[in-house]
Amino acid sequence: MPIIEARRLTKTYRVAQKREGLRGALRGLWRREYREVHAVEEVSFTIEPGEMVAFLGPNGAGKTTTLKMLSGLIHPTSGDASVLGYRPWLREDGFRRRISLVMGQKNQLWWDLPAADSFALHREIYGIPHNQYRRTLGELVELLGVGGLTRQAVRELSLGERMKMELIAALLHQPDVLLLDEPTIGLDVVAQVAIQQCLRDYHARRKVTVLLTSHYMRDVEALCRRVLVINHGRIVADDPLERIVARFDNEKTVRLRFAETAPPRDHLERHGDVLKREGPEVELKVERDRVAATLADLLDRYVVLDVGVTDPPLEAIIARMFRESRPRTHADDTTNAVQSPPSSGARDHAAVQLA
Numbered sequence: 001m002p003i004i005e006a007r008r009l010t011k012t013y014r015v016a017q018k019r020e021g022l023r024g025a026l027r028g029l030w031r032r033e034y035r036e037v038h039a040v041e042e043v044s045f046t047i048e049p050g051e052m053v054a055f056l057g058p059n060g061a062g063k064t065t066t067l068k069m070l071s072g073l074i075h076p077t078s079g080d081a082s083v084l085g086y087r088p089w090l091r092e093d094g095f096r097r098r099i100s101l102v103m104g105q106k107n108q109l110w111w112d113l114p115a116a117d118s119f120a121l122h123r124e125i126y127g128i129p130h131n132q133y134r135r136t137l138g139e140l141v142e143l144l145g146v147g148g149l150t151r152q153a154v155r156e157l158s159l160g161e162r163m164k165m166e167l168i169a170a171l172l173h174q175p176d177v178l179l180l181d182e183p184t185i186g187l188d189v190v191a192q193v194a195i196q197q198c199l200r201d202y203h204a205r206r207k208v209t210v211l212l213t214s215h216y217m218r219d220v221e222a223l224c225r226r227v228l229v230i231n232h233g234r235i236v237a238d239d240p241l242e243r244i245v246a247r248f249d250n251e252k253t254v255r256l257r258f259a260e261t262a263p264p265r266d267h268l269e270r271h272g273d274v275l276k277r278e279g280p281e282v283e284l285k286v287e288r289d290r291v292a293a294t295l296a297d298l299l300d301r302y303v304v305l306d307v308g309v310t311d312p313p314l315e316a317i318i319a320r321m322f323r324e325s326r327p328r329t330h331a332d333d334t335t336n337a338v339q340s341p342p343s344s345g346a347r348d349h350a351a352v353q354l355a
């Protein structure tokens with residue numbers, strides 16, 4: 001049975017429009033104008049217990065809004081959701097004890113106090129038994145390697161150290177569902193890897209269910225097998241990561257080192273884009289289906305000392321997927337035939353599909 005279920009979850013924000021200039025401001029005092037922002041539109045998905053799912057989308061796609069609804073911070077405009085069998089926005093005690101939301105952009109710890117004091121407050125609020133608290137805290141402090149830092153004021157910690165403390169605070173009550181909104185934002189690679197490792201180990205030990213948003217594809221590669229993609233407020237893909245890569249990765253980078261000077265540029269261009277041609281070194285972007293023919297041709301004509309074929313980075317693949325996901329009209333829903341061009345307004349009522 002799913003542990004998280006979103007059913008046509010929709011959130012429309014109503015935003016007051018400010019007029020320009022003093023006259024506009026005065027007019028706005030008695031007659032306000034509003035604009036509707038369709039942040040999330042009819043989002044449906046299910047997540048099974050113990051899954052770690054990446055929730056990806058470009059800026060403003062609706063990720064945070066969805067996580068806020070699933071954690072009960074905001075009410076949906078329409079639609080429904082069930083998390084751990086609860087309707088999140090009712091904020092029942094049993095629900096709050098079993099869920100955690102970590103927002104990389106927001107501090108939940110007391111800024112002027114050591115993290116240890118915030119942890120103790122957490123213990124009180126959640127009524128965590130002393131033994132369990134000590135055990136879990138010890139385990140997390142060890143996983144994240146922050147032993148000496150919990151007695152230092154949070155404001156004196158580095159961004160990475162602070163994030164580790166935030167994660168400890170979020171996991172102290174041993175939630176069954178963990179919603180992570182960009183937990184590694186702004187962190188250097190070392191801190192990112194530490195957070196990833198902690199999440200992986202913690203998941204292996206406790207089988208927590210995780211829904212994670214991140215703009216760092218390293219997080220996704222390290223943690224998630226399944227990827228949900230949202231664009232313009234609508235789910236546009238829900239697939240294993242490998243399937244997304246296979247669908248959007250149709251080019252490879254071919255690197256060659258020739259025994260002598262590289263072949264002429266026009267010859268190389270017959271096989272693909274020339275990314276680099278310096279002395280004996282060449283780098284080509286080649287369509288996946290043409291890699292074998294390219295290598296056969298070049299190896300046949302020239303003496304090649306070294307060859308390498310690599311996939312583009314996941315960032316490039318995901319960026320391509322975002323670009324190619326675009327609105328579709330209601331006519332598409334019924335005929336599934338004619339595809340409409342992208343709409344200029346990101347948040348109109350059209351549905352979205354992948355090319």
Ligand SMILES: Nc1ncnc2c1ncn2[C@@H]1O[C@H](COP(=O)(O)OP(=O)(O)OP(=O)(O)O)[C@@H](O)[C@H]1O
Pocket residue numbers: 013014015037038039057058059060061062063064065066
């Ligand atoms: N409180 C709010 N009031 C009005 N509009 C909002 C509010 N919060 C978000 N929005 C709008 O809703 C849309 C979705 O925002 P959301 O923060 O959910 O996107 P996101 O996918 O998390 O983006 P990012 O990756 O940039 O964090 C955006 O157009 C945003 O401007």
